[in-house]
Amino acid sequence: MANEKKPGVFTGPLWTNNPVVVQVLGICSALAVTTQMKPALVMGISLTCVLAFANVIISVLRNTIPNRIRIIVQLVVVAALVILVNQILKAYVYDVSKALSVYVGLIITNCILMGRLEAFALGNKPFPALLDGLGNGIGYALILFITATLRELFGSGTLFGYDVLARFVNEAGYDGYQNCGFFTMPAAALIILGCIIWYQRAKNPDLQDK
Amino acid sequence: MKLNDYINEKIDPLFQKGGKYEKLWSIYDSFHTFLFVPRHTAARKGVQVHDSVDSKRVIMMVILALVPAALVGMWNVGYQHDLALGINDGWFMQFLYGLVAFLPKVVVSYAVGLGIEMAVACMKREEVAEGFLATGLLIPMIVPVNTPLWMIAVATAFSVIFAKEIFGGTGMNIFNPALITRAFLFFAYPKAMSGDEVFVRTGSALCNSPIEGTAVVDGFSGATPLAAVADGTFDPVTYSTMDAFLGCIPGSIAETSTLAILLGACLLLVTRVASWRIMCSVFVGGALMSAIIAAFSENAPTVAQQLCLGGFAFAAVFMATDPVTGCRTNTGKYIYGLFIGVMAILIRMFNTGYPEGAMMAVLLGNACAPLIDYCVVNSNISKRAKRVNA
Numbered sequence: 001m002a003n004e005k006k007p008g009v010f011t012g013p014l015w016t017n018n019p020v021v022v023q024v025l026g027i028c029s030a031l032a033v034t035t036q037m038k039p040a041l042v043m044g045i046s047l048t049c050v051l052a053f054a055n056v057i058i059s060v061l062r063n064t065i066p067n068r069i070r071i072i073v074q075l076v077v078v079a080a081l082v083i084l085v086n087q088i089l090k091a092y093v094y095d096v097s098k099a100l101s102v103y104v105g106l107i108i109t110n111c112i113l114m115g116r117l118e119a120f121a122l123g124n125k126p127f128p129a130l131l132d133g134l135g136n137g138i139g140y141a142l143i144l145f146i147t148a149t150l151r152e153l154f155g156s157g158t159l160f161g162y163d164v165l166a167r168f169v170n171e172a173g174y175d176g177y178q179n180c181g182f183f184t185m186p187a188a189a190l191i192i193l194g195c196i197i198w199y200q201r202a203k204n205p206d207l208q209d210k
Numbered sequence: 211m212k213l214n215d216y217i218n219e220k221i222d223p224l225f226q227k228g229g230k231y232e233k234l235w236s237i238y239d240s241f242h243t244f245l246f247v248p249r250h251t252a253a254r255k256g257v258q259v260h261d262s263v264d265s266k267r268v269i270m271m272v273i274l275a276l277v278p279a280a281l282v283g284m285w286n287v288g289y290q291h292d293l294a295l296g297i298n299d300g301w302f303m304q305f306l307y308g309l310v311a312f313l314p315k316v317v318v319s320y321a322v323g324l325g326i327e328m329a330v331a332c333m334k335r336e337e338v339a340e341g342f343l344a345t346g347l348l349i350p351m352i353v354p355v356n357t358p359l360w361m362i363a364v365a366t367a368f369s370v371i372f373a374k375e376i377f378g379g380t381g382m383n384i385f386n387p388a389l390i391t392r393a394f395l396f397f398a399y400p401k402a403m404s405g406d407e408v409f410v411r412t413g414s415a416l417c418n419s420p421i422e423g424t425a426v427v428d429g430f431s432g433a434t435p436l437a438a439v440a441d442g443t444f445d446p447v448t449y450s451t452m453d454a455f456l457g458c459i460p461g462s463i464a465e466t467s468t469l470a471i472l473l474g475a476c477l478l479l480v481t482r483v484a485s486w487r488i489m490c491s492v493f494v495g496g497a498l499m500s501a502i503i504a505a506f507s508e509n510a511p512t513v514a515q516q517l518c519l520g521g522f523a524f525a526a527v528f529m530a531t532d533p534v535t536g537c538r539t540n541t542g543k544y545i546y547g548l549f550i551g552v553m554a555i556l557i558r559m560f561n562t563g564y565p566e567g568a569m570m571a572v573l574l575g576n577a578c579a580p581l582i583d584y585c586v587v588n589s590n591i592s593k594r595a596k597r598v599n600a
Contacts, residue, residue: 182397
């Protein structure tokens with residue numbers, strides 16, 4: 001039975017049970033850090049690491065944690081991991097860390113984390129928990145990445161800070177691309193997320209609300 | 211054979227189910243109902259309104275009401291151009307200049323908007339809804355004359371898809387699509403939507419780049435009266451209220467002339483297309499708020515100036531009265547109108563980021579309209595329940 005579950009545990013959250021567009025968790029950070037691609041990518045990787053490690057640790061401890069204080073234990077584990085990640089970011093990619101500001105710290109309160117710890121890690125062995133953590137983290141990162149790509153491309157005309165659109169249009173001999181300021185606003189992220197959800201529901205009719 | 215019979219017998223079956231052009235039925239039907247009396251009116255028995263006034267004809271009224279504002283707006287575009295150049299080539303040339311600058315915007319907005327609407331209608335095999343006929347004319351009327359055509363196309367596409375079709379098309383939208391277009395432009399391309407240089411056309415009429423041999427001014431910069439209000443340099447004496455009322459001040463294309471807008475308002479009120487409750491209460495709310503501000507601040511515009519400047523009158527007459535996005539209950543209409551009037555002046559005076567508050571105020575009013583209606587209906591229910599229980 002465990003063998004049947006494994007692929008689903010990892011691949012499910014990537015698309016058909018995606019934490020952002022299906023479970024609609026972690027929206028705040030998806031709106032806040034997706035103006036540029038670099039912070040979005042770093043945020044996605046950070047969350048994936050924290051989620052994978054937290055899932056494994058909680059899964060290892062699951063039989064020793066008293067039920068009444070399990071939330072506090074989860075928070076301690078997550079907080080320790082988040083502080084680690086935050087320190088690493090500050091040490092190696094300081095500018096991205098500044099761009100992400102409080103949102104790395106706020107991984108602690110990210111609904112995806114608590115949701116996966118409560119729903120999966122507490123009831124499963126470490127290896128499936130690792131897969132589940134990776135799957136959900138990458139699923140989150142994927143949506144962040146798509147959103148950030150569109151927002152940076154149309155909002156600033158760049159990808160990873162490299163001038164794409166303006167250069168391309170200029171060579172063709174036009175006036176150059178005019179940045180659409182709307183895409184740098186959180187409202188645009190919400191609309192892009194909505195479009196992803198729209199597309200996904202259209203492809204998977206069983207996800208549609210009855 | 212008469213034209214009507216010919217159409218009914220030869221052309222009609224092509225578009226019906228099983229016909230050659232079955233998929234284009236929506237488009238055919240939209241032209242047919244546009245050109246001819248609707249085929250289906252209410253049955254001639256029972257208590258019903260028997261006439262052919264459908265929403266296409268209601269919306270034609272709105273378009274007719276927009277005509278005076280559009281005409282004066284076009285003339286004003288040419289007039290401002292002449293002022294900037296320091297020449298005067300007569301009102302007809304000025305009008306012609308404005309017409310050439312205005313018409314492409316109308317064509318683009320209709321082509322993009324109706325194109326999307328027809329595509330969606332064909333996909334759903336529904337009738338093409340008429341709502342966009344008014345929206346498509348409103349959009350070019352509320353943008354600065356220097357707005358590039360592609361911006362209008364992008365913004366129109368955005369608002370038709372995300373403010374209208376997503377909610378289910380005409381009659382289902384929460385926000386006024388024309389104002390969403392304006393808001394999108396305002397947030398996406400702020401430099402093209404406000405500031406000193408966008409309201410007066412300085413290039414040739416058709417495109418912005420100067421054409422050889424035509425007289426152009428480049429880099430003309432003059433603050434609109436509203437911009438002066440926003441940055442605190444407004445002087446109530448230099449801006450004549452009469453100019454603002456008649457419409458010879460710089461501004462978005464068709465919102466400058468309060469007189470022409472009021473002419474349109476008369477038509478809307480006489481034909482009962484627009485609600486007088488909303489229209490009046492917007493003006494009352496705006497007047498009230500400007501009176502309060504004028505009483506406490508020395509160089510604030512007077513009440514008359516506040517009502518004539520910027521897009522306030524246009525928003526009150528054509529935007530706030532949109533029956534789809536406004537309040538339905540009569541009490542609600544008063545509250546809704548007052549709210550919009552007060553907010554428009556408040557945003558205009560105290561938020562320096564937004565020189566004109568009318569657009570934001572109406573959108574905010576749209577968002578609040580269902581809540582206002584809900585409160586009015588519920589308070590009525592509880593009032594009557596009390597009477598029953600007493």
